[in-house]
Amino acid sequence: MTAAGVKRDFSCLPDHPQNSIGATRWKDLSMATTNLEAESLSAADSIVHPKKLVNDFTIQVATVNGSGSQSANSILLRGIFRMGVPVSGKNLFPSNIAGLPTWFLIRANRDGWVARKGHVDLLIALNPETVLDDIRKLPAGGAAIYDESFSIGDRRADVVYYPVPFDQLVAATGAEMKVRKLIKNMVYVGVAAQLLAIDMKGLENIVRQQFARKAAVADLNWKAVQLGFDYAASSLTKQDGLVVEPMNATQGKIIIDGNAACAMGAMFAGVTVVSWYPITPSTSVVEDLIKYMKKYRVEKDGKATFAIVQAEDELAAMGMVLGAGWGGARSMTATSGPGISLMAEFAGLGYFAEIPGVVIDVQRTGPSTGLPTRTQQCDIAFISGLSHGDTKHVMLLPGSVKECFELAIEAFDVAEMLQTPVFILSDLDLGMNNWMSEPFEYPEKPINRGKVLNAKQLEELGEFARYKDVDGDGIPYRTLPGTSHPKAAYFTRGTGKNERALYSERPEDYAQNMQRLARKFETAKTMVPKPVLKGTGKEKIGIIAFGSSDPAVLESRDQLQREARIATDYLRLRAYPFTQEVNDFVARHETIFVVEQNRDGQMRNLLKTDLDAAEAVKLHSITYFAGLPIEARVITEAITKFEGARK
């Protein structure tokens, strides 16, 4: 559709409020395709004096959930991404199906900072319930695209207003009533694209890719984008300074969420049995996995190289994971905190009975109803010793979507090598939000099934003792059910056994077994991914963090350096048990800040347990636990304040 065509469409909107609001006026359509240079903006009809911000701003889209804005937000995000500008997208949504407020944050940042930033530069307000508050919270100099039918009260002098007649524009697309709610979202994509100078050709490709299955749907959506664009071009005067300019910083990169990345990792890890129970925010791990497996793990004869079972609850899900792991499958489940609570008994059995399995925990805030859609790193303490008795669990801590993929693969190897459940601790921010990433690399190492004896090996060995520490690493040998040898079978139980897996209540047998399990946990240190060090390694201040806090920590270090000349080293944990690198890092620094997204400093406490008392006193907590992804500013302010007080 041409711009002229758009004009014809508009001609059927007789009572459009031309020039009715200061910042709005119809303009010559010939000007529609380019944004004005921010410097050249006339301030005559505005009291806002915009500072030009190229590729460094945050857009907040305020909608109600169930309005179908996800596609639009994703298109907008990718539109910026395809122009080579680093972006991140964060969905701040309620635990509800339809009608409650939802905000989607798109941060574009030329330096590659992708953590959440509280400072919003452009608001797209489509929720009449929150519009007043959303505008009130805008910082001075911010801009707001909003539905012109909203009553927005007294206008702020320090905010740019872009009223848009959404309903009329949607009507002009000719969309049927039932899809108008969805099409409305595409209109704001067009308006934003025009104001921000997002490449329309690229945007069209993305829209057509998104709706590739139905050309008519793609056409309709694209028409809505165009109408939004043309409306902005003809009727809105650009008064903010936000501009997207092409860069080359996203070449070859992908956008994906952590749950899909975990799912992909699990498939390439060769997972064979999956048992799960739906729970936010982990659900899409298995839903995405089902999609991948149906496509890539069904053989020519239609038979599956996997079994995926939706269990009756998380107890059963974990029970099936253990049964399958015992039976020789690569088994996994995905869940969140409440599910972890229910899995506690089986997790302990898995530790004592020495059964491999992978549990992906996409962490969220506390139990029951409340904030299941808000992020936290709050299951560290619980999982580290999940279940009764002396238990210790291996935890892997992905810090990016790429690591979600890589550690998911790693987890299956570690679980089978150690013969124990392995937990991957992701969180809602990492799991459900859109992240830019380098493409994932195909696993180099072949699958490692650990110490499994087959019939031939049993015949050669002449004996088999399931719980005997043959190699001195605490890891015994196992056999799989079905191994066709009279000596292959053994009796699996929790505690109360000797090396030969025979029933025993002898104190010596129990103690020896527990000591061997402790040795095995030491061996785990040689198998888990090592922490990642950033910095010179010679600074006085060290930061320890993990998981989705990573982007905020990276950005904060930059802020600290630039704003307060505070140099830091940064160690990003990737696993528990902690490896020697962690002890060394603490020993080398005077002060350590442990950054985490929970109230009580769970990781700091776990570190304290492992460190010498003299070293443990160096650890200070920086915690953020309000349910939104942590911001760099939180860390910067805490460290600046601490250092200021010390001087």
Add this chain to the structure above:
Amino acid sequence: MATSPVPSTSARTNQIGLEILDYRGSKSTLCAGCGHNAISERLIEAFYEMGVPPEEVMKMSGIGCSSKSPAYFMSRSFSFNSVHGRMPAVATGALLANKTMRSIGISGDGDTVSIGLGQFMHLLRRNLPIIYIVEDNGVYGLTKGQFSATADIGSKLKTGVVNDMPPIDICALAIQVGATFVGRSFSGDKKQLSTMLKAAIAHKGTVLLDIISPCVTFNDHEGSTKSYKYMKEHDEAVNEAGFIAPFEDIAVEYDHNTTVDVQLHDGSHLRLRKIHEDYAPTSKTGAISMLTEAHDSGEVLTGVFYVNTQGMDFVTRLNMIDEPLSLASEARVRPGPEVLAGLMQELA
């Protein structure tokens, strides 16, 4: 290899050349006279007589006296004594990992219909191919004699405590929810139990056998409805079962008017001679109403109540490759680099 048929020169051997000794377990540590020990004996005989390689059997259990008993039969089979009431999930996972294995679950009344009722229901609903045996004595043995959910109204503990809650009829429940072979027996009825166990081995799908198995220590006194004496007085068989294995001669005459012949999945025949007048082994509703009426009349019905050889079992339903997933090679379970490259392309 032990599982191949080696003709024995001395001791008697089965179809695959194994002796009965090859099916034995460790020495039982249960009380002398415990019904569970008799059930273990019958299991040994049944698996021996059916010529099942012990290495192809997984013995699954939860917690309780009953759940300890897999240690006392078939030591050459793989065994998993899991946690209380959660054996169904573990058994399900194990069968998904290796669908070529046979699974036998040993549970108790507390393990099954008190703490484990939830998982038990879903095992039945899925028609998991397992022989699920409830060694039913109406009390918790390991914690010394509290009532379980199968204790009858009015039955009395040694301490004099009288049960005032209605029992859950495991068989009626199992038929209702989806088990495809359901029966009840008595640990003291050697002939009936042996026949039912062999038929259970031949069936593919959930076999639920509720076996009344008196607890000699906590529930075998006057006033108990799960005692040896009570069972001898109230055991009312609905049918007399005969079993003909695929390797046995089938040409045995039977009366078509009184006997139902059921061909089982492995080609075996189960012949059920009707004793109880309401008996029809393929009717769900008939079986359930028969069981319900028996409660009112104080009879303990035994025998095969329901058989359905048409229901699709859970493992078949999942349409997995023929080879056990546990043995699937890396080439089959890790898609190639071109798949990852394609996925990355879509996300760029």
